[in-house]
Amino acid sequence: MSNTERTFIMIKPDGVHRGIVGEIIKRFEQKGFKLVAMKFMQASVAHLENHYADLSKKPFFAGLVKYMASGPVVAMVWEGLNAVKTGRVMLGETNPADSKPGTIRGDYAIHVGRNICHGSDAVESAQKEIALWFKPEELTSWEPAQNPWIYE
Ligand code: IDP
Ligand code: MG
Numbered sequence: 001m002s003n004t005e006r007t008f009i010m011i012k013p014d015g016v017h018r019g020i021v022g023e024i025i026k027r028f029e030q031k032g033f034k035l036v037a038m039k040f041m042q043a044s045v046a047h048l049e050n051h052y053a054d055l056s057k058k059p060f061f062a063g064l065v066k067y068m069a070s071g072p073v074v075a076m077v078w079e080g081l082n083a084v085k086t087g088r089v090m091l092g093e094t095n096p097a098d099s100k101p102g103t104i105r106g107d108y109a110i111h112v113g114r115n116i117c118h119g120s121d122a123v124e125s126a127q128k129e130i131a132l133w134f135k136p137e138e139l140t141s142w143e144p145a146q147n148p149w150i151y152e
Helices: 013-017 021-031 045-051 061-068 083-091 104-108 123-133
Strands: 006-011 034-041 073-079 117-119
Touching: 006 021, 006 083, 006 123, 013 021, 013 061, 013 073, 021 034, 021 073, 021 083, 021 104, 045 061, 045 123, 073 083, 083 104, 083 117, 083 123
Parallel strands: none
Antiparallel strands: 006 073, 006 117, 034 073
């Protein structure tokens, strides 16, 4: 168990377009996770092909990358106990049709190709994704001695 587990959460272009950036950030804040890094940016096709490299053989890959490059995204790193697994629970299932109400995809999406938000699926992939989207110096550190965090 680690209070410093980190996950990569990204609000996709449809989430930005629909004006629910604040709503998604609010959920992670209110759950009790700590925001470590965040940037608003439009990612290149090459960067997104890299991010989704594991899916390169899927028939929807080209459409996925095109959609992800179509507008700005909000890339974030959130930290806390079980951040990866709990982040996935908060997202819901990949297909919004299978996502329960109360989850992000369950509340705000209807189509698998426009499912609002990304979340790392394992600690190892989270580490890879964080390194892909952020430079080490972009990750903040809250020194407990100077900035006590409520759960530490
Ligand atoms: P995840 O985002 O829940 O981890 P993955 O299987 O990693 O799901 O797929 C990455 C993204 O690819 C999904 O979030 C979704 O946007 C898209 N995707 C997955 N399956 C399909 C599909 O069958 N059709 C269209 N897009 C898909
Ligand atoms: Mg995935």
